[in-house]
Amino acid sequence: MSAPARPAAPPVRVRPERGRWRATLRLLLSSPPSLFAVLVLLAVVVVALFDEQIAPTGFNEVDVSDRLQPPGAGHWFGTDDLGRDVLSRVVLGAKVSLQVGTVAVGFSLVVGVLAGLLAGFYGRWIDAVLMRLMDVLFAFPAILLAIAVIAVLGPGTTNAMIAIGITYTPVFARVTRAAVLGVREQVFVRASRSVGASDARLLLRHVLPNALPPIIVQTSVSLAFAVLAEAALSFVGLGTQPPAPSWGRMLSEGRGYIDLAWWIAVFPGLAIVVLVLAFNLLGDGLRDVLDPQQRSALEAARHRPGRRRRAEVRR
Amino acid sequence: MTDDVLVRARDLQVHFPVRSKGLRRKVVGAVRAVDGVDLEVRRGETLGLVGESGCGKSTLGNALLRLVEPTGGTVEFDGADVTAMSRPALRALRRRAVMVFQDPYASLDPRATVGQTVAEPLQVHGLHPGARARASRVAELLELVGLDASVASRYPHEFSGGQRQRVGIARALAGEPDFVVCDEAIASLDVSVQAQVLNLLRRLQDQLGLTYLFVSHDLAAVRHVSDRIAVMYLGRVVEVGPAEQLAADPQHPYTQALLSAVPVPSPALERARRRTVLAGDVPSAAAVPSGCRFRTRCPHAFDPCPDVDPALQAVGAGQTAACHLHGVVGSREARV
């Protein structure tokens, strides 16, 4: 990402592509919620990368004499029923939860959006085949489907991610298709076609960017569900295998002790809440800065508060 | 062999199937949006295409560029058969024959900058390769349509309707086309801005030697910009002629009624004139009357009208009309 020499000024003022991305990033970070989200996500990533260095103890250091200790000087987050340090397990579980979120949702995002794009844009038999396929997936209860996938692939964190990814694919396909159906009929798509743009160009340059807002929202919602789904799978023994920790599993295991030792469930639960919140805030922020109209409102509010805005919005 | 006709439609048809509701979706009929149109657009001229909503004028404009697939007949562009073109040939046609759309609020991608929009034809057709060459061509185009080159980095929502329409025109002209279809290009603009765009279109024509098909429901505007005018009714061209001649001396009863219905912005003339107010509504394009399709509203309908579908015949110098009042000759076979 190094751009050492500044390019000579072009003959006309055309903002270079990279500069625009940088401006977008700067605008994103200028909004406090988005900045908070980015910082939280960065923190989680750092924790996940250096989990072994950060965690005070290993994930499975059992000390039965020290079990069910409340949060205090020795154990900031307390200890669980086997006397394991909850803080360490939360730190060590970050990697799994983050991975599950990004990989599983990444999978369903790519596959689902692609299916939705093609189905919505081409319609006819492509639409019929793809969407019926998605309906079949959608017809199964999510957990049952995930269990079936794992039955084929075998248990484990990676397979759990794939299973969750497959489970969420239809949602993305549907959301994308619905948005594409609206965008496809827009005059600007016809206008691009009329100057000779290929289907690939129409899809990637015009249809997808304009269909993006609901997809972004769906992504942040799904990320939250994915973290919890991993917990459910782990709970029935198909995801992360004990004694390895994941936030979801810790949450469901700690449930039984909630009136005896609230900290076992609350701290991983809080971790999930913060992560999910960060994803949601980032999603909202991204949606705003990627929409040119919102964006000029933001820029105007930032650069010249009090001055009248030039942008004229008719509808 | 070059002749002076750039675009020629022969017996052009665009029929949209009407399907039954339910699972089988059987084809139960057809909306005959364009139904046997013969039309010539000459090099360097502006041909105005007028008609009321639903007459098929927009579909015809789209079909000439094969943005809508014709279901019958042929279109020739510069001697080549557009209806038989392969994908690559069609792509090449997209550079030479372009369209300016009606609604400048809808025809520009809200997420693309003005520069990206205008540069699209350049990228698609590999013209002016290289970011810098493209940028300077975009700047040139923007200035050509009366915008500042610096607007390239801005987004459509920052502009008024008239400015957006200029962007749309710049995009259309990017590939140095020969033929421009203006599809209701001024219909959604304010009156004072319409005049700006009309003047711009005329200036560009002089400057670049463009050929226009000016599709509009606004007869006054069409008359102003056109060299010749074609009048459409219910999927068919019913009269064609030199603009002033046709406006002064219309031969088809529909053209006469249309002209008499157009309000004139002069109180004295409005008070003095007598209107031919047409009775009833335009029939549905899914149920076109037999014989002459205007006969159900025509004040002059007589014997042959329900049976014989009139063909365009000469009614004056360069003027043709499809009406039996000028002799029941050269009739088309009835297409029912």
Next chain:
Amino acid sequence: MSAPVLEVADLRVRLETPRGPAHVVDGLDYAVGAGETVAIVGESGSGKSVSVLALLGLLPASATVTGTASFGGRDLLAMSEAELRGVRGNGIGMVFQDPMTSLNPVLSVGRQLTEGLLAHGVVTGRAAARARAADLLADVGLPDPRGALERYPHELSGGMRQRVVIAIALAGEPRLLVADEATTALDVTVQAQIVDLVTRLQAEHGTAVVWITHDLGVVAGIADRVLVMYGGRCVEDGGVDDVFDAPAHPYTRGLLGALPARVDAQRGPGRRAPDLVAIAGTPPPPTELPRGCVFWPRCPVRGDVRCETEQPPLVRVGGTDPRPHRAATFYGREIP
């Protein structure tokens, strides 16, 4: 001369928008007498529609309306919502641009008509209401009025729907009819029918009409008086002949000069029509009105140092008392 049906004085409307307060209507005065038609002309954002919606209490609650509008000796702007409801449809009939949205799609035409008749106590009893409804439909020229009572809005064409809307507007035998772009969505031949219809009904019933439009052609045919709005202000008003034959305000002149029909009427036998007189720039949005004269940034004259700082007063430039021809300029009729 009898007292006017509607007399509006110093009407002002302020809307709160996300972009700050907008003075959408800024001091409007006019009067409409019985049997008279006043046309309010303007482009998008001129405030022409808001100015009548304000009279009828149809603006959102965030709008601040001041001034007086005396209708039958009472001030519309001082009325409660319940009183206004009584006036709407009874004393004042309304016709809006889109007939489809003015009608309830799930109720038959008969239901919608009879409901109004019964609610306003024009007739008593269902049978009488239906008979009166059929009369009204016949009055507005609907073929087979009894059959039409049973039909639903989607079964009618655009022109027929607008006739039904007019019938509903006339059901309460209003003394004032307000038509807001009532023919804009219609084709010219249908527009001609509707204009004829309104003119005929007006002559029969002596209704006062406020006709809002951007189409100067329609104005020339229908109006007795014209009020030209720009940026929320009246820039010129007067008798239709005075305004069209001797426009005094540069905006009115520009608007008329932008009309192809007016320019072409003066065109000689030459092949090509002269360029239109376009007004540079675009109308300002109501949130960004310039200081001083609202028109000065686009004005080709700017004949006074005060243009950019002071609002020009409406001064008399012609006409006869009590109906003067006025324009908002600093220099009256003698424009530099």
